[in-house]
Amino acid sequence: MDKKKQTAATWFKDLQDQICNVFEDIEQELSGGPKADLPAGKFEKTEWERENTDEQNASGSVLNGGGRMAVMRGRVFEKVGVNYSLVHGKFSEEFAKQIPGAEESNGEFWASGVSLVAHMHSPLVPAVHMNTRMIATSKSWFGGGADLTPMFPDEQDTQDFHAAFKTCCDTHDPAYYPEFKEWCDRYFFLPHRNEPRGVGGIFFDYLDRKDWDDNFAFTQDVGKTFKDIYATLVRRSMHKDWTPEQREHQLVKRGRYVEFNLLYDRGTQFGLKTGGNTDAILMSMPPEVKWP
Amino acid sequence: MDKKKQTAATWFKDLQDQICNVFEDIEQELSGGPKADLPAGKFEKTEWERENTDEQNASGSVLNGGGRMAVMRGRVFEKVGVNYSLVHGKFSEEFAKQIPGAEESNGEFWASGVSLVAHMHSPLVPAVHMNTRMIATSKSWFGGGADLTPMFPDEQDTQDFHAAFKTCCDTHDPAYYPEFKEWCDRYFFLPHRNEPRGVGGIFFDYLDRKDWDDNFAFTQDVGKTFKDIYATLVRRSMHKDWTPEQREHQLVKRGRYVEFNLLYDRGTQFGLKTGGNTDAILMSMPPEVKWP
Numbered sequence: 001m002d003k004k005k006q007t008a009a010t011w012f013k014d015l016q017d018q019i020c021n022v023f024e025d026i027e028q029e030l031s032g033g034p035k036a037d038l039p040a041g042k043f044e045k046t047e048w049e050r051e052n053t054d055e056q057n058a059s060g061s062v063l064n065g066g067g068r069m070a071v072m073r074g075r076v077f078e079k080v081g082v083n084y085s086l087v088h089g090k091f092s093e094e095f096a097k098q099i100p101g102a103e104e105s106n107g108e109f110w111a112s113g114v115s116l117v118a119h120m121h122s123p124l125v126p127a128v129h130m131n132t133r134m135i136a137t138s139k140s141w142f143g144g145g146a147d148l149t150p151m152f153p154d155e156q157d158t159q160d161f162h163a164a165f166k167t168c169c170d171t172h173d174p175a176y177y178p179e180f181k182e183w184c185d186r187y188f189f190l191p192h193r194n195e196p197r198g199v200g201g202i203f204f205d206y207l208d209r210k211d212w213d214d215n216f217a218f219t220q221d222v223g224k225t226f227k228d229i230y231a232t233l234v235r236r237s238m239h240k241d242w243t244p245e246q247r248e249h250q251l252v253k254r255g256r257y258v259e260f261n262l263l264y265d266r267g268t269q270f271g272l273k274t275g276g277n278t279d280a281i282l283m284s285m286p287p288e289v290k291w292p
Numbered sequence: 293m294d295k296k297k298q299t300a301a302t303w304f305k306d307l308q309d310q311i312c313n314v315f316e317d318i319e320q321e322l323s324g325g326p327k328a329d330l331p332a333g334k335f336e337k338t339e340w341e342r343e344n345t346d347e348q349n350a351s352g353s354v355l356n357g358g359g360r361m362a363v364m365r366g367r368v369f370e371k372v373g374v375n376y377s378l379v380h381g382k383f384s385e386e387f388a389k390q391i392p393g394a395e396e397s398n399g400e401f402w403a404s405g406v407s408l409v410a411h412m413h414s415p416l417v418p419a420v421h422m423n424t425r426m427i428a429t430s431k432s433w434f435g436g437g438a439d440l441t442p443m444f445p446d447e448q449d450t451q452d453f454h455a456a457f458k459t460c461c462d463t464h465d466p467a468y469y470p471e472f473k474e475w476c477d478r479y480f481f482l483p484h485r486n487e488p489r490g491v492g493g494i495f496f497d498y499l500d501r502k503d504w505d506d507n508f509a510f511t512q513d514v515g516k517t518f519k520d521i522y523a524t525l526v527r528r529s530m531h532k533d534w535t536p537e538q539r540e541h542q543l544v545k546r547g548r549y550v551e552f553n554l555l556y557d558r559g560t561q562f563g564l565k566t567g568g569n570t571d572a573i574l575m576s577m578p579p580e581v582k583w584p
Contacts, residue, residue: 079584192564192573255577262554263564272484272555281484285547285583292371292579 001136004212008134009086009112011216013068015132015223016084016114020045020070022231023082023118027074032239035121041074043082048277057275060092061107069280073287076125076238080118081283087111100206101139110136113144114223115267117284118230123250124237126150126157126198127257129284130226131267132219140212142219143205145180146226147188148233149198149257151250157233158199164229165202165222172218173210180204190260197260254286261285293428296504300426301378301404303508305360307424307515308376308406312337312362314523315374315410319366324531327413333366335374340569349567352384353399361572365579368417368530372410373575379403392498393431402428405436406515407559409576410522415542416529418442418449418490419549421576422518423559424511432504434511435497437472438518439480440525441490441549443542449525450491456521457494457514464510465502472496482552489552546578553577 027040049066067085088110096102113133132144169177184203271281319332341358359377380402388394405425424436461469476495563573
């Protein structure tokens with residue numbers, strides 16, 4: 001298992017680099033639209049580490065480890081955060097009850113993953129979220145997904161995004177796509193607005209139903225699929241002009257993103273309430289938002 | 293008790309009008325600063341009602357009643373919401389356990405109050421929150437408070453705000469102020485940032501320790517005190533110029549306000565998750581926010 005953990009963590013860190021490289025390429029390519037005169041963005045990467053402490057945080061858990069935050073404020077990407085992390089420690093008794101295999105591991109856990117949220121200058125380019133992770137207690141599993149939040153849903157974009165993940169899923173198991181797409185729609189929904197956050201994608205968790213190698217290969221494919229299809233969608237629309245009215249609509253729509261993340265998102269709630277790295281967790285917040 | 297409920301509700305609605313009138317006066321008075329050329333703001337008032345339904349909402353509670361939302365987007369007040377409401381119904385069994393006297397009332401409850409959040413154009417004028425309410429199950433009590441969120445804390449403003457509420461409290465009971473001030477500091481705190489939301493004020497709940505008349509008189513005094521002291525602070529600084537850097541700081545500070553309201557505020561969480569009026573509840577969101 002130690003070797004598997006290392007293999008997965010190495011992949012997540014490599015995926016972070018791959019994605020950052022593609023997004024920096026995109027920044028270079030911009031040739032039209034209101035922001036074309038700005039300089040192309042570059043990622044700032046910050047390593048963080050918290051080790052050798054047995055201190056319980058506010059939740060009664062112990063959390064050690066570290067990661068690498070990468071953030072870019074560019075001319076295509078208004079703000080994009082791509083975070084790699086590898087943490088380990090001990091859940092509180094209370095929390096261990098909610099996590100598969102954690103009571104049997106006496107609360108000990110290990111987790112590594114990469115998570116990404118992109119907020120774009122152009123209201124014609126969808127915002128996006130992607131996350132893939134491996135978690136180990138006395139059990140181990142993969143989880144993650146990707147979902148698209150266009151400000152003005154475009155049928156072709158939506159179709160292509162879904163089709164890419166269908167192909168990715170079907171390669172591994174024809175049962176995956178319908179299940180993971182539905183899970184995504186169910187999860188990224190704002191009950192108080194009675195509206196979905198975006199147009200969906202896929203969402204999966206507790207994936208340990210096949211052998212580790214296949215689960216890992218699937219998780220890798222989700223990351224690669226995301227990288228390719230999202231780059232395609234960005235390049236498709238990034239050179240277009242937009243109107244102040246379209247920008248205004250985007251700023252309001254981003255408010256829904258904030259509402260979802262702070263009210264409902266399990267990762268955000270868990271991270272903030274258990275003493276995680278606030279800067280890394282809240283890197284998902286949009287750079288500018290309106291509730292008019 | 294029916295007469296008391298009516299008396300309290302009538303006061304809350306009257307307080308809403310009083311506050312709206314003072315804030316509209318302030319809009320008229322503006323004579324300097326970057327927004328002086330804009331037209332003076334007026335409140336838009338919207339009555340809402342939901343009656344004669346026994347339908348349980350998502351939380352398993354039944355909520356009937358109505359209210360009057362008042363919102364103004366002016367030249368001093370960038371966005372201010374002042375909401376009056378009077379609701380009644382039946383808590384779910386689950387929820388009734390958490391509310392004093394609600395198990396004995398078979399879940400039946402009644403609540404009326406006024407709540408207010410003001411976000412100002414000027415980063416030199418503090419944002420503010422005020423709420424007062426009466427709740428009845430088989431017991432009845434008052435709750436509420438007011439707290440100030442300056443973008444650039446000014447010692448005189450902070451002193452005067454606290455002094456006004458100290459005077460208000462001391463008139464009723466010398467024990468109130470220290471207790472309610474400390475409660476406010478404890479409540480309006482963002483653990484994930486390890487920072488207070490603002491400079492505090494007072495916060496009280498479950499107030500039924502004296503006779504109803506005195507509790508009601510105190511609650512009225514909190515509303516009046518708020519109206520007078522906040523108007524004083526706004527008039528003190530509203531004519532001043534501000535810099536783009538000060539405005540930027542304000543937009544970032546507002547992000548903390550959003551984080552508090554969506555992550556921790558009991559009223560917001562309860563309201564949104566039990567099928568309350570989303571427009572009224574989220575009127576507290578700032579008009580423009582940045583997480584740079």
